[in-house]
Amino acid sequence: MRSMKFFTQKLFGLAAVVLALESSSVYAQNSLLSMSKRLSEQFSTTDPLLTKPYIDIDEQRSIPSPHRYVHGGFEGTGTRFSFYFPSKEQYEGRFFQYVTPFPDNENLAQFGTGELNSIGFANESGAYFIETNGGGPTDFSNPMANDATIGAYRANAASAQFSRIVAQEIFGGGRPYGYAFGGSGGAYRTIGGFENTKGVWDGVVPFVLGSPMAIPNVFTARMQAMRVLKDKFDQINDAMDAGGSGDMYAGLTDQEKTALEEVTKMGFPPNSWYDYKNMGIHGFLVLYNGVVMADNAYFTQDFWNKPGYLGYDHPEYFEGARLQKDSKLLKPIAIDEAVQLGIKQPISDADRGSADLAWKAAGGSGAGVPVAFEITDLLPEIDFLGGDLFINSGEAKGQRLQVETITGNKVVLAPTNSAEILAKIKPGDEVRVDNSNFLAVQSYHRHQVPGPEYKVWDQFRDKDGKPIYPQRPMLLGPMFTMGAAGSLPTGKFEGKMILLGSLMDREAFPWQCDWYRSRVKEHLGDKADKNFRLWYTEHALHGDQQDQLGDPTRAVGYIGVLHQALRDLSSWVEKGISPAASTQYEIVDGQVITPKLAQERKGIQQTVSLTVGGMKKVEVKAGEKVKLQAVVEVPAGMGKIVQIDWDFDANENYYPETRILKKFKEKLVIKKSHVFDKSGTYFVTVRVKANRNGNPDSHFAKIQNLDRVRVIVK
Numbered sequence: 001m002r003s004m005k006f007f008t009q010k011l012f013g014l015a016a017v018v019l020a021l022e023s024s025s026v027y028a029q030n031s032l033l034s035m036s037k038r039l040s041e042q043f044s045t046t047d048p049l050l051t052k053p054y055i056d057i058d059e060q061r062s063i064p065s066p067h068r069y070v071h072g073g074f075e076g077t078g079t080r081f082s083f084y085f086p087s088k089e090q091y092e093g094r095f096f097q098y099v100t101p102f103p104d105n106e107n108l109a110q111f112g113t114g115e116l117n118s119i120g121f122a123n124e125s126g127a128y129f130i131e132t133n134g135g136g137p138t139d140f141s142n143p144m145a146n147d148a149t150i151g152a153y154r155a156n157a158a159s160a161q162f163s164r165i166v167a168q169e170i171f172g173g174g175r176p177y178g179y180a181f182g183g184s185g186g187a188y189r190t191i192g193g194f195e196n197t198k199g200v201w202d203g204v205v206p207f208v209l210g211s212p213m214a215i216p217n218v219f220t221a222r223m224q225a226m227r228v229l230k231d232k233f234d235q236i237n238d239a240m241d242a243g244g245s246g247d248m249y250a251g252l253t254d255q256e257k258t259a260l261e262e263v264t265k266m267g268f269p270p271n272s273w274y275d276y277k278n279m280g281i282h283g284f285l286v287l288y289n290g291v292v293m294a295d296n297a298y299f300t301q302d303f304w305n306k307p308g309y310l311g312y313d314h315p316e317y318f319e320g321a322r323l324q325k326d327s328k329l330l331k332p333i334a335i336d337e338a339v340q341l342g343i344k345q346p347i348s349d350a351d352r353g354s355a356d357l358a359w360k361a362a363g364g365s366g367a368g369v370p371v372a373f374e375i376t377d378l379l380p381e382i383d384f385l386g387g388d389l390f391i392n393s394g395e396a397k398g399q400r401l402q403v404e405t406i407t408g409n410k411v412v413l414a415p416t417n418s419a420e421i422l423a424k425i426k427p428g429d430e431v432r433v434d435n436s437n438f439l440a441v442q443s444y445h446r447h448q449v450p451g452p453e454y455k456v457w458d459q460f461r462d463k464d465g466k467p468i469y470p471q472r473p474m475l476l477g478p479m480f481t482m483g484a485a486g487s488l489p490t491g492k493f494e495g496k497m498i499l500l501g502s503l504m505d506r507e508a509f510p511w512q513c514d515w516y517r518s519r520v521k522e523h524l525g526d527k528a529d530k531n532f533r534l535w536y537t538e539h540a541l542h543g544d545q546q547d548q549l550g551d552p553t554r555a556v557g558y559i560g561v562l563h564q565a566l567r568d569l570s571s572w573v574e575k576g577i578s579p580a581a582s583t584q585y586e587i588v589d590g591q592v593i594t595p596k597l598a599q600e601r602k603g604i605q606q607t608v609s610l611t612v613g614g615m616k617k618v619e620v621k622a623g624e625k626v627k628l629q630a631v632v633e634v635p636a637g638m639g640k641i642v643q644i645d646w647d648f649d650a651n652e653n654y655y656p657e658t659r660i661l662k663k664f665k666e667k668l669v670i671k672k673s674h675v676f677d678k679s680g681t682y683f684v685t686v687r688v689k690a691n692r693n694g695n696p697d698s699h700f701a702k703i704q705n706l707d708r709v710r711v712i713v714k
Contacts, residue, residue, distance in 0.1 A: 032058040032070060032166065042165050049150070050074045050158035055166070064112055065120035067129075070166060071106070074158060078136030079150075081159035082106045083166060084119045084129040091171050092126025094570055097160055097201070099182030099190045102484070103134025103151040114699050115559050116544075121700045125567055127179075128167060132159045134189075152486030153193030156180070157200045179569055181205040181562065183544060184283075184508060185484050191516070192485030194493045203569045207500035207562060208542050211512040212488050213454055213477035216291050217445035218509055219284035221266045223385055224442035226279065227321065228259040230383055233276040236260070240270050242683060243617025243710030255317065265459045266445065267509030267590040272541065275550035281385055282507055287480065288386065289402055289416055291444070292437060294476055298447070303440040308470040310443045318439055323387065323406075325433045327377040329425065332370035333410070343405070343412050344371055369419055372412045379406045379433060387435030389413070394429035396421055406433065447472045453518070456511065456590040491519030496572050498533045498565045498579060502540035502558055503592060510536065510592040514585075529582075535603040536583040536594060537561050539706055552654045553647055553685035556704035563701040564604055564639075564692055580604045580638055598633040606634040606641065606690045610707035617710040622679055626711055630670040630686045639703065640664030640694035645687040648674055656687065664694035676713040683708050 032039065036055040043053055057071035068085040085091070098109070098118060109118045109131050122129035135147075135155035160178055167176050180201045182190040187206035194204045210218070229236065232252060239248045248270055249257050264270055292299060304311040311318065338344035373389070389401040389411055399421045402414040411433055449457045449467040462468050478488055497520075501513035513534055520532045540558040541549055549555040568579040583603035585594045598607040609631045612618045620626055632641055642664055645656035676682060685708040691701060 032169065035169065036072070039162075039165050039169060043162050045158060045161060047154055047158055049077060050079060050154060052076065053158070053162040064110065064117045065123055067119055067123060068170070072162075074155075077155075079132065079134075079155040079158065080106045081130065081132045081163070082109070083163050084109065084122065085167070085170060086123035086126070086128060088171060090123050090126060091128070093171075093173055094125075094127045094177040094179065094574070095130055095160070095163060095167070096122045096125070096127045096566055097130035097156065097178065097180045099156055099180055099186040099193070100131075100134060101183070101185030101189075103136060103155070106131050106133045115557075115563075115702065117699065121563055124698075124700060125563075125570070127570075128163070128176075130160060130163055132156050148483045149196075149486040152189045152484060153196060154486075156189070156193055157197050160200050177202045177570065177574055179203050179205070179566060179573075181207070181566060183207040184210070184542065187508075188481060188485040188489070191489050191493075191497075192487055194495065194497065195490060196487055198494060201495060202573045203496040203498075205498050205500060205562065205565045205569055207544075207558070208502055208505055208508045209499060209513055209516060210481075210508040211454070211477075211515040212481040213448070213450050213457075213475070214508060214512060215477055215480035216284060216287050216441065217448055217477060218266070218268075218507065219281060219287065220442050220444045221263045222268055222279075222506065223281055223284070223438075225259045225263040225268070226276065227383055227385065227439075227442065228317075229256055230276075232256055233273055236270070237274050237276075240273070241710065242708045243615075262459065265590045266456050267511045268506060269504045269510065269591065271554075272504040272506040274554045278550055279506065285386070285404065285414055286416055288414070288438075288441070290480065290483075291441060291476060292400075294474070294479065295472055298444070298472060299437045299440050302470075304436070306470070309440075309447075311440055321382060321435075322439055323380065323382055323384065323433060323435045325377060325379055326392075327375040327431055327433065329427050329429045329431055330374040330376055330409075331427050332425070333372040333374060334369070335371050338371045338412070341410070343407055343410055370413065370422055370425075371415075372410055373425075373431075375409050375411060375431065375433070378409050379411075382435075384435060386414070386438040387433060388437055390432040390434060391425060392430040392432060394424070394426055396424035396429065399424075401425075403433065403435075448475055448477065450475055450477070453515070455587070456509075489516060489519060491516065491521070491523040493531075496531050496569060498535065498569050500558065500561060500565060501534065501536045501592075502542060503536050503538050503594070504540060504555060505542045507542040509590070511587050511590055514587060514592065517582075532582075533579055534582045535561065535565065535580070535605070536585060536592065537603075537605055538594065538607070552687075553683060553706070553708060556687065556706055560689075560691075560701050560703040561605060564703065567692075567701065568604075580635060598635045602635055604635060604638045605703055606632055606639075606688060606705050608632050608686060608688050608705045608707040610684070610686050610709050612684065612709040612711055615709075617712070619712040619714060620676070621714050622677055623675060626674050626676065626684075628672040628674065628684060628686075628709070630668075630672070630688070630707065632668045632670065632688050634666045634690050636666065638666075639690045639692040640666060641668050641688060642691050642694060642696035642702070643689040644670060645689075646672060647685045647687070648676075649682050649684075660696050676711065679713045682711045682713065684711055 032055045040053050052075040055072040061069045070083040073080040112118050119129050132155050135150040164176050178201045180190050187209040190204050190206040236248045239245045303309045384406050387403045389403050391399045401417045404414040405412040446469045449460050501510050517534050521528050537558045539556045541555050571577040572579050581602040585592050595601045612628050644659045647656045687706040689702045689704050
């Protein structure tokens with residue numbers, strides 16, 4: 001599926017180039033290329049670096065949607081931008097600007113299709129679309145070498161300001177309104193830009209936001225649970241699924257209970273464990289080196305050797321998990337061979353820049369750069385989440401490389417290693433494969449207890465509020481946040497913001513959106529509702545693409561909510577039309593709990609409640625008719641139900657029975673009967689889509705939710 005998608009996107013990209021060449025004469029007489037110098041002279045900024053913009057491409061393109069493509073950059077810098085302008089008939093005087101999780105590429109939107117066609121969405125919404133490369137690539141092998149402010153917001157801000165000059169040259173009229181949006185690391189950067197500039201963006205929509213204490217702590221707690229509970233997730237998921245017991249701790253050992261309770265109180269949504277087999281370590285892959293560089297003593301001196309640390313207090317917890325294997329290098333493996341061997345996957349343009357998978361494109365794998373090594377010894381089969389390759393002889397002696405995976409006698413490298421070090425390594429060099437640091441980091445959050453405003457760390461405080469474990473010399477979370485956003489978020493901004501959170505987010509735990517809401521409340525007080533909203537999306541993860549969700553009967557994408565938020569934000573700023581109220585919720589032991597009914601929950605997402613025989617689980621005989629009922633409700637004035645999808649066996653491939661409604665309503669009771677011919681346990685799922693205008697045909701602004709029940713057939 002992914003390879004076919006990748007091929008299709010490449011085909012679209014090639015077609016776009018061909019069409020561009022054929023139609024480049026369209027603007028020959030009114031080309032911005034000839035005006036580049038004059039437009040640059042109109043540009044004024046207080047930024048001492050990004051002062052001289054230029055345009056080097058101006059042409060009409062038809063893919064993925066018809067638009068006028070303008071490309072350029074800033075002289076003397078690595079900053080590049082792409083502007084995608086709609087027709088004059090479509091344009092309504094605004095722009096939408098996407099902020100990637102970290103500086104990447106200014107041409108990512110050209111590969112978007114369906115609801116991920118950001119160019120088409122912006123143009124259909126009366127806006128032109130902006131993307132930049134954030135000033136140039138990030139050096140993940142040496143995070144401290146990057147100027148955080150350029151990548152965080154300066155390159156984006158300068159590009160946005162220059163785009164207004166270009167837009168007014170094309171369309172005339174006054175100053176275009178501007179709106180930025182970004183997820184994950186892009187949410188940090190979106191907020192960093194909004195809080196540190198004036199007059200650039202009128203509003204923003206950050207989504208799946210972390211707090212200044214998110215990194216590395218959300219990943220370390222999760223990895224510890226993944227290692228300890230690796231054989232118990234099936235029973236945990238069964239307990240938490242529709243019709244389950246609800247007791248996810250039943251049948252666990254004391255160590256297992258502690259690990260599950262710890263990560264749950266840290267904020268990990270238990271329902272999100274359903275995809276544990278594919279979860280991996282996610283963005284920690286590109287964060288690990290920064291943690292080791294910032295606090296090397298934790299790994300080399302303290303964790304395994306001092307009381308108060310898990311490695312010293314309970315070494316038995318790591319029996320059979322710790323790997324320290326000495327060997328020699330046989331040969332390097334380049335990317336093409338690694339892909340052929342099945343130990344590496346090619347980078348997909350669909351992943352680049354996305355909130356969930358942008359980290360996959362970190363670093364590089366250019367010609368001649370090894371992505372793996374073959375060694376002389378076979379490695380044991382263990383639950384390996386990551387580790388290091390220590391070079392013990394040769395020109396690179398004393399160096400350390402980050403390892404992503406191991407298989408047989410092959411060591412697969414992470415994409416974050418220094419090309420300079422890799423060039424020094426030769427066959428015959430003595431090495432050690434070691435995952436000690438990765439085991440040690442899994443309880444690092446215990447030694448990073450922040451201030452009392454971070455309630456999820458109360459589990460690591462005594463009755464007097466003091467940490468019960470030894471604490472490290474510094475908190476790393478704020479340092480990482482500074483690197484992403486250029487500053488720590490304060491809640492102080494001019495303009496309007498709609499913040500989006502996902503209730504099943506396993507990378508940016510949902511409570512962190514409330515942390516930022518609290519900062520806004522501190523700044524604006526009772527006036528916060530005039531400038532801020534927080535909407536949570538039920539059954540949504542960190543990922544922004546349907547194929548990132550794993551089982552489609554367990555999770556929904558949030559792109560439709562994001563689309564509607566941008567449209568509602570523009571109406572709020574430009575017309576004074578207040579958007580829906582913030583989602584109502586409470587936080588209990590790190591978990592965000594929302595009301596069951598749409599009118600009480602508020603926000604813009606519909607609620608869905610599915611029952612079978614009035615319950616969440618029934619037992620029936622084969623051939624017996626099963627009666628299902630779904631109650632769907634959209635918050636008042638927030639849209640109409642346009643589509644119902646039924647799936648009667650979540651254990652097999654997802655082939656939904658789709659019904660496009662002819663009459664659109666805010667509230668609907670749907671009754672359905674089904675007969676199961678074979679014995680077994682079935683999970684029946686109903687997925688519901690709603691649209692503000694009751695338009696089932698549009699790719700954009702379709703909001704989803706689902707529910708499921710369990711049917712046991714005897």
